[in-house]
Amino acid sequence: MRVTAEQDADRTTTEVPWAEQSAQSFGITIEDYLLPTHGRIQLISPEGALLPVEEQGSTPGHEYPMPDHETLLNAYRQLVIGRRVNDQNHALVRQGRMAVYPSSHGQEASEVAAALCLDARDWLFPTYRDTVAVLARGVAPLDVMTSFRGDWHCGYDPIEHRTAAQSTPLTTQLLHAVGLAQAARLKGEDTVVLGMVGDGGTSEGDFHEALNFAAVFKLPVIFFVQNNKYAISVPIAKQTAAPSIAHKAVGYGVAGERVDGNDLAALLAVLGRAVSLCREGGGPFLVEADTYRMQAHTNADDATRYRHDEEVAEWQHKDPLKRMRSYLTEANVLNDDVETEITEAAENVARGLREAMSVQPELHPLELFDHVYTVQTPQLAAQRAQLAEELEREGAGS
Amino acid sequence: MSTATTTTKSTKQSTVTFAAALNAALADEMADNDMVVVCGEDVGTLGGVFRITEGLTQQFGESRCFDTPLAESGIAGTAVGMALGGARPVIEMQFDAFAYPAFEQIASHIAKMRNRTKGRAPLPITIRVPYGGGIGGVEHHCDSSESYYAHTPGLKVYTPATVSDAYLMLRAAIRLDDPVVFMEPKKLYWTKSEVSLEELRAEFEARWAKVESARDQGEAWARASVARTGDDVTLVTYGPSVVTCLAAAEAAAQEGRSVEVVDLRTINPLDEDTVAASVEKTGRAVVVAEPQGFASVASELVARIQQRCFHSLAAPVLRVTGFDIPYPAPMLEKYHLPNVDRILDAIDDLQWDETALRSPEGVR
Ligand SMILES: Cc1ncc(C[n+]2csc(CCOP(=O)(O)OP(=O)(O)O)c2C)c(N)n1
Numbered sequence: 145m146r147v148t149a150e151q152d153a154d155r156t157t158t159e160v161p162w163a164e165q166s167a168q169s170f171g172i173t174i175e176d177y178l179l180p181t182h183g184r185i186q187l188i189s190p191e192g193a194l195l196p197v198e199e200q201g202s203t204p205g206h207e208y209p210m211p212d213h214e215t216l217l218n219a220y221r222q223l224v225i226g227r228r229v230n231d232q233n234h235a236l237v238r239q240g241r242m243a244v245y246p247s248s249h250g251q252e253a254s255e256v257a258a259a260l261c262l263d264a265r266d267w268l269f270p271t272y273r274d275t276v277a278v279l280a281r282g283v284a285p286l287d288v289m290t291s292f293r294g295d296w297h298c299g300y301d302p303i304e305h306r307t308a309a310q311s312t313p314l315t316t317q318l319l320h321a322v323g324l325a326q327a328a329r330l331k332g333e334d335t336v337v338l339g340m341v342g343d344g345g346t347s348e349g350d351f352h353e354a355l356n357f358a359a360v361f362k363l364p365v366i367f368f369v370q371n372n373k374y375a376i377s378v379p380i381a382k383q384t385a386a387p388s389i390a391h392k393a394v395g396y397g398v399a400g401e402r403v404d405g406n407d408l409a410a411l412l413a414v415l416g417r418a419v420s421l422c423r424e425g426g427g428p429f430l431v432e433a434d435t436y437r438m439q440a441h442t443n444a445d446d447a448t449r450y451r452h453d454e455e456v457a458e459w460q461h462k463d464p465l466k467r468m469r470s471y472l473t474e475a476n477v478l479n480d481d482v483e484t485e486i487t488e489a490a491e492n493v494a495r496g497l498r499e500a501m502s503v504q505p506e507l508h509p510l511e512l513f514d515h516v517y518t519v520q521t522p523q524l525a526a527q528r529a530q531l532a533e534e535l536e537r538e539g540a541g542s
Numbered sequence: 543m544s545t546a547t548t549t550t551k552s553t554k555q556s557t558v559t560f561a562a563a564l565n566a567a568l569a570d571e572m573a574d575n576d577m578v579v580v581c582g583e584d585v586g587t588l589g590g591v592f593r594i595t596e597g598l599t600q601q602f603g604e605s606r607c608f609d610t611p612l613a614e615s616g617i618a619g620t621a622v623g624m625a626l627g628g629a630r631p632v633i634e635m636q637f638d639a640f641a642y643p644a645f646e647q648i649a650s651h652i653a654k655m656r657n658r659t660k661g662r663a664p665l666p667i668t669i670r671v672p673y674g675g676g677i678g679g680v681e682h683h684c685d686s687s688e689s690y691y692a693h694t695p696g697l698k699v700y701t702p703a704t705v706s707d708a709y710l711m712l713r714a715a716i717r718l719d720d721p722v723v724f725m726e727p728k729k730l731y732w733t734k735s736e737v738s739l740e741e742l743r744a745e746f747e748a749r750w751a752k753v754e755s756a757r758d759q760g761e762a763w764a765r766a767s768v769a770r771t772g773d774d775v776t777l778v779t780y781g782p783s784v785v786t787c788l789a790a791a792e793a794a795a796q797e798g799r800s801v802e803v804v805d806l807r808t809i810n811p812l813d814e815d816t817v818a819a820s821v822e823k824t825g826r827a828v829v830v831a832e833p834q835g836f837a838s839v840a841s842e843l844v845a846r847i848q849q850r851c852f853h854s855l856a857a858p859v860l861r862v863t864g865f866d867i868p869y870p871a872p873m874l875e876k877y878h879l880p881n882v883d884r885i886l887d888a889i890d891d892l893q894w895d896e897t898a899l900r901s902p903e904g905v906r
Contacts, residue, residue, distance in 0.1 A: 330577070
């Protein structure tokens with residue numbers, strides 16, 4: 145594992161000085177640095193026990209420190225809120241009060257860690273499934289839900305929150321993340337950018353282009369893949385023949401790591417280190433979270449057609465929320481009072497959403513024409529006038 | 543603004559090529575605004591395969607003008623992020639048909655970001671696309687793709703046909719807060735004009751100073767121009783076909799017909815008023831454009847002219863476009879592209895009197 149002068153002379157790869165530097169700081173070869181550890185990083189067992197170092201899955205240079213209790217408790221709070229929002233929205237869809245909701249139930253640890261590893265100065269590029277990450281970034285719940293309710297495509301200001309609009313076309317957002325990092329560098333800012341993507345999304349061409357651009361330009365971008373095992377109905381085995389998605393990184397000269405995506409502590413540790421290495425010029429990074437989508441893809445999907453109950457039950461056992469709760473309770477960080485307070489906070493968010501969703505949103509049809517161009521074209525102005533007239537007639541008739 | 547005059551070596555020239563005008567426009571905008579970034583395939587050291595970005599890396603450094611990996615979706619997609627982060631990217635698509643891999647990013651994100659975010663995240667991106675035929679290019683090097691972009695709400699589509707417009711419109715496009723697909727007729731890259739860059743710079747500054755807000759500024763160039771005046775028939779056209787139409791108008795004049803040529807300059811916004819005023823004056827119109835005519839910018843123009851000018855029309859509006867075929871091999875392109883003869887034939891077909899009336903198939 146240690147670098148020898150001879151090994152170094154043998155290398156035929158192109159130069160990757162930033163990765164080289166990081167590898168040296170961990171005392172390992174660049175290949176060992178770029179490749180993920182065998183298995184994956186896990187700090188806390190599914191039962192909630194802190195794992196002994198030998199069982200954390202780390203190899204030399206890939207050891208991760210346990211986050212402190214305050215960090216974990218704060219993250220746990222977001223986890224509970226995230227779960228509550230997922231379940232509330234799921235119910236709202238069933239009641240017909242929300243058009244569609246791609247739930248991240250079961251994946252909330254990954255969602256929360258993606259948001260909490262970043263500072264306010266950093267940027268997040270989420271997908272349609274990453275509502276909980278956007279919430280954890282501090283966007284108001286109702287503003288996040290606008291697009292699922294169906295009154296406008298994106299209900300929040302991406303620039304104000306440094307959180308891009310949730311992307312529906314798969315994987316396109318990873319290139320946006322790379323471009324944002326380019327602009328930040330041009331302005332001399334030390335912004336770190338995290339782009340989220342699903343396992344299916346890694347098969348898209350943009351995944352390749354984004355990793356390659358980021359690596360060639362040495363940009364501080366973290367590619368965070370939530371491998372939840374299915375792309376709608378298609379299993380991960382049909383997306384890739386690679387040993388893991390994290391292994392794909394080495395081909396780009398990017399460091400890859402695989403982490404237990406239901407272990408909040410491990411996620412915070414791995415992503416936390418990725419952020420600080422990126423901030424110091426040691427990026428980009430690919431982090432694969434090994435997780436599972438517990439519910440169907442969306443309300444339109446019938447998950448029983450492509451997966452078995454036993455598989456779902458097995459993952460139930462690895463639930464991120466129960467795991468963190470056990471660990472924090474055992475560590476005396478969480479007690480009944482704190483738990484009650486967190487549950488109440490989550491209930492408040494859920495109540496707010498229920499109430500907001502029961503009110504018919506106020507629609508402004510003429511606004512349809514307002515945000516297409518800086519100045520309305522004559523053609524759009526004419527179409528706006530047409531709609532205005534139709535609305536007036538409708539109003540007069542009713 | 544004063545830095546602009548020091549940016550290119552050819553300032554003293556009195557003859558300027560279309561390509562040099564574009565190059566100067568890029569250099570001047572980069573000098574004016576540190577957030578203007580030029581990137582694409584081969585745009586750095588080489589200066590682009592058409593040399594439009596020549597010297598920009600040397601002058602402004604690699605952080606401002608740089609080669610990207612060979613990936614069009616990557617070029618367009620990273621431009622989205624750059625623009626979100628406050629830059630004004632000018633991206634080069636090497637050839638029209640090679641922009642197709644980027645179409646997802648252009649149609650799904652570049653065109654829609656302003657709208658989906660209620661105007662909170664406009665994307666000031668200029669997408670330069672060398673387009674059109676007539677250069678003897680091999681397959682995939684001669685497509686006219688403007689109708690795809692024109693069909694996509696949220697994009698502006700500019701296409702200059704003169705050296706002056708090349709300079710003025712590119713600078714305006716870069717300053718505009720909307721994404722602009724800037725279609726460069728590659729057939730015209732080597733055309734020359736007796737105009738100096740200093741004059742063009744002065745004109746740009748003067749016109750820019752006149753418009754009041756940044757919003758109006760981009761619009762100031764979104765006007766069709768009457769490239770030649772005439773009384774009998776209007777040729778409505780844009781981009782590479784402007785030159786062909788002017789030649790046709792000249793030939794028609796020999797035959798005693800007075801032909802007006804309207805150069806749209808911008809396809810979106812579309813200046814219908816200038817078109818309508820001309821057609822109302824002449825009473826006859828032929829729309830001329832290079833790409834296949836089916837479901838095209840040309841069809842749109844015909845529909846609008848019929849609708850707006852119905853009572854002034856002495857004949858149905860005709861079209862001269864390429865055939866509805868994939869762009870042909872170089873030795874066959876002359877059969878596909880609108881040429882002077884075809885335009886003259888169309889003019890002849892405009893029912894000048896009852897006896898001359900015939901359908902496009904030649905059957906009465
Ligand atoms: C470019 C594109 N193709 C197809 C779709 C339709 N689609 C939506 S989600 C999805 C599966 C995505 O799976 P994955 O990337 O694993 O993410 P997950 O939904 O599991 O979070 C598909 C095919 C899309 N949104 N975008």
